[in-house]
Amino acid sequence: MAAWSSITRELRNGRPVVVKTTEYDARLEADGLRSLAEAGAPVPTIISVDTHRLVLEEVGGPADWEGLGRALARCHRASADRYGYHIDNVIGPLPQSNRWDGSWSNFFIEQRLSPYLGDLPAELGDRIRARIDSGHLEALLEHGQLPSLVHGDLWSGNIVDGRWLIDPAVHYADRELDLAFAAVFGGIPNVMWEAYREVWPLDDGWEERRPLLQLYHLLVHVRLFGGGYVRMVAERLTGLGW
DSSP, X not given: OXXXXXXXXXXTTSOEEEEEEESSXXXXXXXXXXXXXXXXXXXXXXXXXXXXXEEEEOOOOSOOHHXXXXXXXXXXXXXXXXXXXXXXXXXXXXXXXXXXBSOHHHHIIIIIIXXXXXXXXXXXXXXXXXXXXXTHHHHHHOSSOOOEEEOSSOSGGGEETXXXXXXXXXXXXXTHHHHHHHHHHOOSOHHHHHHHHHHSOOOTTHHHHHHHHHHHHHHHHHHHHOTHHHHHHHHHHHHTTO
């Protein structure tokens, strides 16, 4: 979902790099990559960055899906005392609010769902609002989770050669958010998730929470592309019994 273009170049010393030209502030992406690296996630090294250009080392295989799963679990262990992040950033070309909040359910409702509900057909938006007002979302979202450092835009297109993570939209959230989004489009082998769960098993009830957590990324896609993503939102609501 990133709004950028890239070309491969070599530095004078022959080191291959990827030069990304971005519509958004490239320093936001660099900040996210640094946070992931500090938490133990495999990401490209930042060579240089300015407002609209990010130069990264070129990375590649061989694939190590198991190692990536274990690294992601360790990355999710990086925690904070609240949900959010120290700066707002972007998800694809869209701004992403990360205002600190002590409540996961309130953070998710106010900063992830509510800004996008107006993009839906009224009937779908009303179905979600009704569950917010009734407390259904809060009851489903809360399961004693810690704020975890998440990639925030985890799908197969943001994984290079089964080994490296790129294009993050980092913040502190329920770690299940990364796993839920990764399941929307598929393309990530089960061995990665098996390795993840060996390091950190998922809490009971994750299957029930997954469709709700997927709504954020689907709503982002509705705003960007409309069309079939509205149908996918409706399918998630039906699956939740809403």
